[in-house]
Amino acid sequence: MRNGGDNRGRLLLISLIVTSLFLITLDLRGVQVLGGIRSGTQTLLSPVQSVASKVFRPVGNFFSDITHLGRTRGEIAKLQAANEKLRQNLINRKNADSELAQLKSVLDLAGTAKYKVVGAKVISLGSTSSFTQTISIDAGTNNGVRQNMTVITGLGLVGVVKISYPDSALVQLTTDPAFRVGARVAGTQQIGILSGQGTNKGVLQLLDNRTTLKVGDVILARGSQNNRPFVPGVPIGEVSKVDNAAGAITQTADVKLYVNFSALSVVAVVIGAPQADPRDALVPKAPVPTPIPTVTIYAKPSESPTP
Amino acid sequence: MFARRFLVSFPIFLVVYVIQETIVSQFRIFGSGFSLFLIFALLWSALGTPELGALTGFGAGLLMDLSQSSSGPVGQWTLIMILAGFSISYLGYGDDNFRGNPISLVVIVALAVPITRFIYLILGLMFGGELGSALHIFTSLIASGLWTVAIVPLLMPLVTRIHSGLFEDMSRG
Numbered sequence: 001m002r003n004g005g006d007n008r009g010r011l012l013l014i015s016l017i018v019t020s021l022f023l024i025t026l027d028l029r030g031v032q033v034l035g036g037i038r039s040g041t042q043t044l045l046s047p048v049q050s051v052a053s054k055v056f057r058p059v060g061n062f063f064s065d066i067t068h069l070g071r072t073r074g075e076i077a078k079l080q081a082a083n084e085k086l087r088q089n090l091i092n093r094k095n096a097d098s099e100l101a102q103l104k105s106v107l108d109l110a111g112t113a114k115y116k117v118v119g120a121k122v123i124s125l126g127s128t129s130s131f132t133q134t135i136s137i138d139a140g141t142n143n144g145v146r147q148n149m150t151v152i153t154g155l156g157l158v159g160v161v162k163i164s165y166p167d168s169a170l171v172q173l174t175t176d177p178a179f180r181v182g183a184r185v186a187g188t189q190q191i192g193i194l195s196g197q198g199t200n201k202g203v204l205q206l207l208d209n210r211t212t213l214k215v216g217d218v219i220l221a222r223g224s225q226n227n228r229p230f231v232p233g234v235p236i237g238e239v240s241k242v243d244n245a246a247g248a249i250t251q252t253a254d255v256k257l258y259v260n261f262s263a264l265s266v267v268a269v270v271i272g273a274p275q276a277d278p279r280d281a282l283v284p285k286a287p288v289p290t291p292i293p294t295v296t297i298y299a300k301p302s303e304s305p306t307p
Numbered sequence: 308m309f310a311r312r313f314l315v316s317f318p319i320f321l322v323v324y325v326i327q328e329t330i331v332s333q334f335r336i337f338g339s340g341f342s343l344f345l346i347f348a349l350l351w352s353a354l355g356t357p358e359l360g361a362l363t364g365f366g367a368g369l370l371m372d373l374s375q376s377s378s379g380p381v382g383q384w385t386l387i388m389i390l391a392g393f394s395i396s397y398l399g400y401g402d403d404n405f406r407g408n409p410i411s412l413v414v415i416v417a418l419a420v421p422i423t424r425f426i427y428l429i430l431g432l433m434f435g436g437e438l439g440s441a442l443h444i445f446t447s448l449i450a451s452g453l454w455t456v457a458i459v460p461l462l463m464p465l466v467t468r469i470h471s472g473l474f475e476d477m478s479r480g
Contacts, residue, residue, distance in 0.1 A: 012358050013361050016362070016364075016365045017389055017390075020368070020385040020389060021382065023372075024380050024381070024386065026382075038372075038373050041375070045375075049329050053333060056333040056334075057333060059333075125333065130379070130424075131378075131431070131436075131438075131443075131444060134376050163375065170375050176437075177437035177438055197439055198444070
């Protein structure tokens with residue numbers, strides 16, 4: 001130590017390091033006490049998080065809008081025209097409407113596939129200090145939410161419940177680098193494994209080297225044994241780029257995920273799966289172009305006046 | 308004396324921790340945002356002695372490990388924060404020119420935040436964690452440094468005032 005180096009300081013440092021290594025060892029060996037403390041902390045914090053979510057989410061959405069300024073320039077120009085009070089009302093109203101629309105769409109999706117779901121609000125957007133991609137929701141074991149249950153929105157797969165507490169649950173997002181899901185290409189029997197990459201794109205690796213992918217193919221969850229952690233048929237995304245490397249054993253592709261993970265506010269946890277696999281029933285319908293009405297005018301020359 | 312100082316600092320850290328977990332975690336901003344608690348803990352450590360830095364790191368790391376969004380085993384953040392707290396306070400210890408210069412503090416904390424997160428990532432890999440895309444990690448680390456440059460000047464007057472008020476009063480008393 002430069003000036004204050006003494007044995008007591010060294011002893012303290014070594015004791016603290018040994019304590020932390022001891023904690024790591026206990027946790028890796030699965031000692032329940034540490035998990036219990038973490039769970040207790042979350043139980044204490046989740047009501048405060050719920051309140052903070054209600055108060056600060058409009059502010060968070062405001063910051064999110066700033067990030068996407070380029071895309072929402074038209075909207076911003078309209079908003080600038082409104083006065084401050086109306087703008088605040090509009091933000092609050094937009095927040096509620098967006099949640100309602102998300103809830104409606106997730107119920108539509110769940111209804112089509114006959115999933116039994118529990119709706120939940122997102123109360124926290126995960127850690128900002130680590131590299132994991134998670135969210136916290138306000139439904140937990142008291143609402144029937146258990147570990148390894150599928151989480152969806154109206155657009156598709158959000159992730160999987162990693163830990164469930166009495167009144168909240170931690171959801172690992174599809175974008176998390178550690179996330180893996182068995183996937184199937186809609187309309188075919190091609191199967192593969194989709195892994196998160198930390199961005200809104202996943203990487204799909206096919207398992208069979210005789211099959212091929214093409215841009216625009218829709219990717220669905222293949223489903224797990226006993227429907228945990230994944231129920232079958234949930235849309236994940238669509239192929240945006242196919243990697244045709246000559247040396248690759250099987251084909252890989254980038255998959256653009258359907259869900260917008262930066263604007264999640266309402267999700268649903270699938271607590272009961274249908275008896276029959278919905279197959280391709282949840283594949284999003286391609287947009288139908290609006291027909292442009294055409295008007296045909298027949299011009300008839302008027303009869304020339306007789307002299 | 309150390310234990311007494313540690314106990315006195317604890318409620319302050321608890322308040323910042325609750326703010327981090329309930330309010331700051333609501334915002335998803337550029338480059339995964341910032342960790343107010345991490346910045347606060349490192350800034351607090353930078354103002355103390357190496358022993359106090361290590362002890363501060365221990366307490367802060369333990370709280371970070373208790374966060375539900377912490378992906379690693381309990382103790383991973385504790386270990387890293389002990390080393391980070393000790394190192395950052397060791398760098399400026401005994402050098403009043405360094406401690407008295409706000410720019411030095413901003414620079415050292417802005418460097419310490421991404422380095423600490425990078426070490427967490429590496430240690431996480433050793434415990435079987437996943438990396439994800441290199442671009443995402445790079446963006447996130449750079450952004451956390453930039454956010455720290457923006458946040459530290461706002462926090463510094465308050466933190467230095469509380470720190471000096473707390474510890475100078477205690478050493479007098």
